[in-house]
Amino acid sequence: xxxxxxxxxxxxxxxxxxxxxxxxxxxxxxxxxxxxxxxxxxxxxxxxxxxxxxxxxxxxxxxxxxxxxxxxxxxxxxxxxxxxxxxxxxxxxxxxxxxxxxxxxxxxxxxxxxxxxxxxxxxxxxxxxxxxxxxxxxxxxxxxxxxxxxxxxxxxxxxxxxxxxxxxxxxxxxxxxxxxxxxxxxxxxxxxxxxxxxxxxxxxxxxxxxxxxxxxxxxxxxxxxxxxxxxxxxxxxxxxxxxxxxxxxxxxxxxxxxxxxxxxxxxxxxxxxxxxxxxxxxxxxxxxxxxxxxxxxxxxxxxxxxxxxxxxxxxxxxxxxxxxxxxxxxxxxxxxxxxxxxxxxxxxxxxxxxxxxxxxxxxxxxxxxxxxxxxxxxxxxxxxxxxxxxxxxxxxxxxxxxxxxxxxxxxxxxxxxxxxxxxxxxxxxxxxxxxxxxxxxxxxxxxxxxxxxxxxxxxxxxxxxxxxxxxxxxxxxxxxxxxxxxxxxxxxxxxxxxxxxxxxxxxxxxxxxxxxxxxxxxxxxxxxxxxxxxxxxxxxxxxxxxxxxxxxxxx
Numbered sequence: 001x002x003x004x005x006x007x008x009x010x011x012x013x014x015x016x017x018x019x020x021x022x023x024x025x026x027x028x029x030x031x032x033x034x035x036x037x038x039x040x041x042x043x044x045x046x047x048x049x050x051x052x053x054x055x056x057x058x059x060x061x062x063x064x065x066x067x068x069x070x071x072x073x074x075x076x077x078x079x080x081x082x083x084x085x086x087x088x089x090x091x092x093x094x095x096x097x098x099x100x101x102x103x104x105x106x107x108x109x110x111x112x113x114x115x116x117x118x119x120x121x122x123x124x125x126x127x128x129x130x131x132x133x134x135x136x137x138x139x140x141x142x143x144x145x146x147x148x149x150x151x152x153x154x155x156x157x158x159x160x161x162x163x164x165x166x167x168x169x170x171x172x173x174x175x176x177x178x179x180x181x182x183x184x185x186x187x188x189x190x191x192x193x194x195x196x197x198x199x200x201x202x203x204x205x206x207x208x209x210x211x212x213x214x215x216x217x218x219x220x221x222x223x224x225x226x227x228x229x230x231x232x233x234x235x236x237x238x239x240x241x242x243x244x245x246x247x248x249x250x251x252x253x254x255x256x257x258x259x260x261x262x263x264x265x266x267x268x269x270x271x272x273x274x275x276x277x278x279x280x281x282x283x284x285x286x287x288x289x290x291x292x293x294x295x296x297x298x299x300x301x302x303x304x305x306x307x308x309x310x311x312x313x314x315x316x317x318x319x320x321x322x323x324x325x326x327x328x329x330x331x332x333x334x335x336x337x338x339x340x341x342x343x344x345x346x347x348x349x350x351x352x353x354x355x356x357x358x359x360x361x362x363x364x365x366x367x368x369x370x371x372x373x374x375x376x377x378x379x380x381x382x383x384x385x386x387x388x389x390x391x392x393x394x395x396x397x398x399x400x401x402x403x404x405x406x407x408x409x410x411x412x413x414x415x416x417x418x419x420x421x422x423x424x425x426x427x428x429x430x431x432x433x434x435x436x437x438x439x440x441x442x443x444x445x446x447x448x449x450x451x452x453x454x455x456x457x458x459x460x461x462x463x464x465x466x467x468x469x470x471x472x473x474x475x476x477x478x479x480x481x482x483x484x485x486x487x488x489x490x491x492x493x494x495x496x497x498x499x500x501x502x503x504x505x506x507x508x509x510x511x512x513x514x515x516x517x518x519x520x521x522x523x524x525x526x527x528x529x530x531x532x533x534x535x536x537x538x539x540x541x542x543x544x545x546x547x548x549x550x551x552x553x554x555x
Contacts, residue, residue: 024084024265025103026116027076028092033111035069045088049181049281053324057425064089064319072111079106085213085272089319090312094118094268118265121295129262129290129333152176153247156240157397160359161233161384166436166551167245167413169455169536170420177234177249180415181208183277184408185270185287186230187257188223190393195228197391200237200247211276212255213269224259225393226404230288232391233405234412242389242397245412252282262294264312267344271316278323283418285320286411288404290332290343290368303339306347307374317345326418326426327351328411330403331379332368340369342379347372352414352430355447356385356406361438363446367403370445379403379448380430381437383410413454421461432457455536455551473548476539480553487524489541489548494518500540501526509537529554 037044042051042061054061068086073093077083079102081095097103107115152172155162162168170176189210192198201207210220220227235251236244254276256269270289277285291313292301305311308318320327329351332343346353346368356364364386370378385406387399418429434440436457438450475488487499494517501510510529516522534555541548 021119021121022096024094024096024118024120026092026094026118026268027106027112028090028114029068029072030111030113032063032066032069032091034071035066037066039063039066046279047281050279053281053283056423057324059322059324068093075109076106081106084216085268087268087271087275089275089316090271094265118263118268119296119299120263120265121261153243154239155243156238158242158244158389161388161409162243162245164359164361164451165383165410165413166453166455166536167416170413170416170458172535173420175416175420177246177412177415177419180246180249180284180419181252181282182234182246182249182284182286182411182415183252183254183273183282184227184231185254185256185273185277185285185289186227187259187289188225188255189220189227189231189253190223190225191221192228192231192253193221195391195393196395197232197236197238197242197397201235201251206235206248206250208250208252208280210253210255211273213273213276214255214258220253220255223255226259226288227253227255228393229390229400230286230404230408232397233388233408234286234415236391238391238397242391245409246415249412249415252277252280257289263296264294264299267291267311267313267316270313270345274316274320278320278325282325284326284328284411284415286328286408287345288330288402288407290330290346292334292339292343301344303341304373306341306344306372308347308349308372308376311344314345314348317348317351321348321350321426324426326414326429328407328414329353330407331355333366333402333404334368335364335366342368342370342372346378349376350427352381352410352433353379353448354403354407354410355379355382356401356403357382357447357451358386359384361451364401366401367446370448377443377445377448380434381410381449381452382406382447383451410452413452417454417457417461420458424461428461432460435460453551459538459549474539474541474550476550476552480555482555483529484525484527485552487526487539487541488521489516489524490521491516491518495543498542499524499526500542501529502538502540
């Protein structure tokens with residue numbers, strides 16, 4: 001009860017006793033002519049890591065990488081307008097002025113393509129997109145701490161959400177996000193600099209920096225707590241209570257969302273944040289923000305807009321992927337509302353959009369549904385977003401509901417998977433994740449391709465055909481097992497098969513051959529198991545024609 005009260009009091013500090021409206025202007029330019037920046041010298045505007053990411057994935061530096069022409073910006077400044085943000089991908093800037101005559105003069109300039117007015121309202125409440133996460137907090141029962149089979153990390157309460165998607169398998173192989181950089185785009189990171197769950201990040205300098213694209217400074221630790229909750233799902237490290245899915249990754253903390261309002265300007269902030277993430281060399285973007293309804297109803301998106309090509313933020317997300325980053329997006333929490341569908345940028349065709357399930361894999365009633373308006377599968381996959389274990393602002397952990405938390409849980413796992421397979425492109429990683437998921441062959445508009453198995457995805461990237469994983473002909477039980485297990489396999493003919501038990505690095509631990517009866521289900525006992533550590537293993541059954549694989553856990 002104290003935790004719930006403290007959150008309520010915290011939210012009250014974000015209330016405004018008044019409401020005001022202002023108008024800013026989104027100005028798009030026709031070209032980047034006579035710019036001092038060139039394609040032949042990308043180091044002037046991209047970090048070495050950003051250039052390396054492009055090189056590894058054969059992505060050329062293009063016109064969209066060039067910054068906005070500074071001569072155009074200086075010309076607009078001469079009219080007395082204030083520059084808020086600028087976007088090289090859209091070749092545009094956001095300006096503020098109270099003088100519409102200045103905007104009329106700017107509109108007539110030869111290099112100006114379009115001017116769009118953006119209405120900003122400061123409301124007397126926290127944006128509705130956060131209401132579900134903040135009002136449904138549940139304090140975990142101390143007795144509910146899970147026993148982990150991992151030999152590496154002491155997940156505590158967070159074990160189930162890591163194990164559900166198989167990222168503990170990658171952790172045990174040593175892939176915990178080392179060398180990977182994740183940009184988090186959110187509404188603020190309250191007390192991330194002092195909470196114990198982030199001690200490791202702060203002591204080991206894993207937070208590379210902070211930017212506030214709402215205010216225009218580098219201060220984000222005094223703002224809304226939602227981004228702090230999100231970050232804990234990846235980078236949190238409170239052994240025995242919470243260990244994130246990429247505890248050794250590095251992070252950029254970017255504030256793009258004003259929690260006290262909802263406007264198109266926040267989509268522009270997101271765009272600019274994504275461009276910044278690209279320029280500093282981030283490998284991934286994760287964002288638990290979504291847009292469809294605004295304070296100015298005239299700006300509202302329609303379901304038809306969820307087509308992957310319409311909204312500013314959706315275009316921005318796809319641009320980010322085109323630059324070689326992997327982008328993970330929350331599906332949204334509208335499942336129980338009149339809207340019910342995913343929100344932008346979850347409709348982007350190149351991002352991994354995440355829905356929310358509970359510990360047993362049942363969909364959260366609030367999790368936004370697909371498909372996109374052009375009938376593509378969304379969400380792509382799902383993860384723990386019902387009573388997900390996240391950091392609380394009083395220094396402990398609690399359970400919270402929302403696709404906001406299923407998303408970073410997945411994003412951290414993506415970082416570990418890409419770390420394990422650095423030669424793969426962002427889209428190869430995405431395809432493997434989808435192929436590993438529980439309902440890959442029968443996707444729907446509620447769970448998409450289902451719950452991913454990052455252990456299996458790692459195997460797929462090593463060359464195993466997805467048709468060989470979780471094949472229904474091969475049944476292994478009990479799973480988990482302790483000392484022995486049984487294999488049930490239907491063979492359509494009499495044949496000799498080879499059976500192996502592999503560890504998660506692919507090393508053969510047990511190998512034997514069996515003569516199987518034809519047109520029948522054969523039972524095979526595996527009892528030669530000695531001195532195996534607890535953890536994840538792969539059963540491999542090989543016939544003369546094909547191979548079959550099944551993941552199994554020893555505890």
